[in-house]
Amino acid sequence: MLDWENLLQDDIFEIAGRKFKSRLIIGSGKFKSFQQNKEVLEASGAEIITVAVRRVNITDPSRENLLDYIDPKKYLILPNTAGCYTAEEAVNTAMLAREATGINWIKLEVIGDKKTLLPDMEETLKAAKILVKEGFVVLPYVFDDPVYAKKFEDIGCAAVMPLASPIGSGLGLQNPYNLIFIKEAVSVPVIVDAGIGSATDIPPVMELGVDGILTNTALAEAKDPIKMAVAMKYATIAGRLAYLAGRMPKRTYAVPSSPMKGVPFKE
Amino acid sequence: MRILLNGDEKFLEGEVTIRELLNILGIELREVGLAVAVNGEVIPKSEYENYKLKEGDKVEIVHLVGGG
Numbered sequence: 001m002l003d004w005e006n007l008l009q010d011d012i013f014e015i016a017g018r019k020f021k022s023r024l025i026i027g028s029g030k031f032k033s034f035q036q037n038k039e040v041l042e043a044s045g046a047e048i049i050t051v052a053v054r055r056v057n058i059t060d061p062s063r064e065n066l067l068d069y070i071d072p073k074k075y076l077i078l079p080n081t082a083g084c085y086t087a088e089e090a091v092n093t094a095m096l097a098r099e100a101t102g103i104n105w106i107k108l109e110v111i112g113d114k115k116t117l118l119p120d121m122e123e124t125l126k127a128a129k130i131l132v133k134e135g136f137v138v139l140p141y142v143f144d145d146p147v148y149a150k151k152f153e154d155i156g157c158a159a160v161m162p163l164a165s166p167i168g169s170g171l172g173l174q175n176p177y178n179l180i181f182i183k184e185a186v187s188v189p190v191i192v193d194a195g196i197g198s199a200t201d202i203p204p205v206m207e208l209g210v211d212g213i214l215t216n217t218a219l220a221e222a223k224d225p226i227k228m229a230v231a232m233k234y235a236t237i238a239g240r241l242a243y244l245a246g247r248m249p250k251r252t253y254a255v256p257s258s259p260m261k262g263v264p265f266k267e
Numbered sequence: 268m269r270i271l272l273n274g275d276e277k278f279l280e281g282e283v284t285i286r287e288l289l290n291i292l293g294i295e296l297r298e299v300g301l302a303v304a305v306n307g308e309v310i311p312k313s314e315y316e317n318y319k320l321k322e323g324d325k326v327e328i329v330h331l332v333g334g335g
Contacts, residue, residue: 027335037333052334053302055273055327061293066331067300077299082334095309096329099302167335194335216335 007241013212015189016105016137016158018076020047023206024236025078025191027216031225034069040219041070043229048076050107050214052083053097072101078139080107085120087127094131106131107161107193108140117167121148125155132156141193146181153186160186161193161214164205168217170197172204179208198222199231206239207247213239271325285315288326300331 003009013020025048031037041049049070070077079097084090087110094106110127112120124140125148131138137158142148144162152160162182165171172195173179183190189211196202196215205213213236222228268279279288285303289296296315303310304327310318320326 028333029335031333050335051331053329054332056292056294056301056330058273058275058277058292058328061295065295065297065300066333067297072299077331079331080334092304092307096302096304096327097331099309099311100300100329100331102299214335 007244008237011240011244013189015139015191020076020212021045022047022233022236023212023240024202024232025050025212025214026219026229026232027214028066028070029216030220032220034064034066036225037066038069040225040229041075043226043233044219045233046075048078050078050080050216051101052080053093053100076105077101077103078105078107080141081109081127082111084110084127085112085123086110087123087130090123090127091130091134094127094136095134098136104135105137105158106139108138118163119143121145125151128152128157129155139191144175144178144182146178146185149182149190150185153188157188159189159191159211161191163194164192164201165195167194169195170201170218170221171195172197172201176204176208179205179210183209199228199235202232202235203239203242206236207242209243268320268322270320270323273326273328277326279320283320285310285318285320285326288320289315289328292328294328297330302329303327304329 013023022045024046026044026046027050028037079101081090081093084093090110098104110120110124111117119141128138128140139159140152141161149160165174191212192205192210193214196218219225219228270277306325
């Protein structure tokens with residue numbers, strides 16, 4: 001009998017030599033509590049969780065810490081450089097992140113515009129070059145530009161993370177063709193980052209053949225983040241399986257599914 | 268001694284190491300989750316015990332928080 005429960009058993013998601021079963025990556029921002037974040041992480045099946053690096057509040061150094069809830073031995077804690085607007089800021093933040101996490105992985109973000117939070121590709125590329133030389137595993141948040149995606153691969157980035165739509169917008173997939181072009185242009189993993197609004201936005205993205213998906217706000221702002229996490233877990237699997245299964249061609253007109261011959265009561 | 272701590276002025280009595288500064292501030296030294304930079308240079312945790320702060324040092328103490 002076909003082991004349909006384990007169809008994805010050998011479909012390994014690999015970044016910089018590290019293997020993952022889940023193609024879903026989640027963020028840790030904007031959750032009600034660390035406890036809720038932990039439950040969402042467990043429910044989602046994700047093995048990678050992003051974090052930010054921020055100043056400790058000196059007047060009230062909080063006793064509670066995200067890492068009291070999320071075990072870095074069990075999950076890959078992927079720090080970001082969110083909030084950085086220049087290559088220099090991002091490189092310095094990455095250095096702090098490396099010391100804080102004890103690993104050399106960085107989700108590189110260099111933002112170019114406050115309103116849209118779109119990346120400054122020139123500064124991002126500049127920072128990526130420096131960080132790759134410093135021995136970082138660099139995963140840059142990028143515009144859905146296949147030409148730039150190739151440049152990031154060429155300088156040694158471990159993956160590229162194009163947006164589906166702006167960060168926190170929940171607009172879902174806006175330009176499937178660019179993501180297809182990016183997937184064709186690079187051989188490093190393509191992880192779609194930003195723009196997912198709900199679990200139902202995930203399958204159309206995964207069906208394009210991209211390697212992974214990252215979401216945060218859609219979980220944190222869901223009415224029930226745990227249910228959304230479970231929905232996203234299955235949505236990611238559904239999208240991946242649909243991609244591997246291969247969709248039928250799209251046609252303008254209907255084609256009957258039942259035989260035309262032998263229809264009863266026909267003269 | 269006056270230092271700039273996370274962007275704000277802070278006065279310290281006598282000679283203070285990073286380790287002692289963390290104690291004064293009540294910040295737990297976490298192997299994973301904490302990082303300190305002095306004048307833009309990240310200081311490895313192994314040096315906290317002996318690294319003495321100087322007048323005018325710009326100290327950044329950061330931790331990992333929720334983010335996307």
